[in-house]
Amino acid sequence: MITEIALLKIRDQQSEAFETAFSEAQKIIANMKGYKYHELQKCIEEEDKYLLLVQWQTLEHHTEGFRKSNEYQEWKKLLHHFYDPFPTVEHYKKVF
Amino acid sequence: MITEIALLKIRDQQSEAFETAFSEAQKIIANMKGYKYHELQKCIEEEDKYLLLVQWQTLEHHTEGFRKSNEYQEWKKLLHHFYDPFPTVEHYKKVF
Numbered sequence: 132m133i134t135e136i137a138l139l140k141i142r143d144q145q146s147e148a149f150e151t152a153f154s155e156a157q158k159i160i161a162n163m164k165g166y167k168y169h170e171l172q173k174c175i176e177e178e179d180k181y182l183l184l185v186q187w188q189t190l191e192h193h194t195e196g197f198r199k200s201n202e203y204q205e206w207k208k209l210l211h212h213f214y215d216p217f218p219t220v221e222h223y224k225k226v227f
Numbered sequence: 228m229i230t231e232i233a234l235l236k237i238r239d240q241q242s243e244a245f246e247t248a249f250s251e252a253q254k255i256i257a258n259m260k261g262y263k264y265h266e267l268q269k270c271i272e273e274e275d276k277y278l279l280l281v282q283w284q285t286l287e288h289h290t291e292g293f294r295k296s297n298e299y300q301e302w303k304k305l306l307h308h309f310y311d312p313f314p315t316v317e318h319y320k321k322v323f
Binding site: 136154169170172174175176181190222223225227 | 266268
């Protein structure tokens with residue numbers, strides 16, 4: 132099991148629209164092979180900042196399965212225009 | 228419920244010692260008032276990088292209760308010398 136982590140900075144005044152779009156987009160990942168769980172968390176200290184965590188069965192379920200799918204094109208269309216800058220995505224493995 | 232998030236960069240070649248120290252230090256937070264859950268995750272793409280998530284009942288359980296406690300002094304002693312640079316800690320609230 133691995134966790135995909137992305138810190139998302141949303142364009143000024145777009146957080147509400149982003150959350151609405153995300154409520155749709157989350158249905159896309161939740162149906163992908165190897166998907167386990169996700170959370171979207173909003174930062175308390177900084178405006179328009181979010182943390183996305185997605186748990187996948189393996190790294191490849193995210194990097195190969197999801198990112199090379201038609202569903203990813205839908206995900207992109209719904210969400211990518213909200214990001215500024217475009218986020219760095221990293222993967223983590225639980226230690227404790 | 229809020230989540231404390233810290234991206235931790237560990238000094239070169241110190242990750243193993245950090246994990247050993249953390250296995251002790253985690254007992255400290257787990258006994259604090261308002262503590263709910265924690266995870267330490269290790270980055271796959273970048274050497275010596277970790278993500279710490281701690282769930283607290285309220286923001287103040289972390290910022291007031293824990294940070295102003297004697298137990299925090301123990302936590303500091305065990306962990307802070309591993310960090311370079313010293314991490315920024317932020318708090319998040321779940322949206323989805």
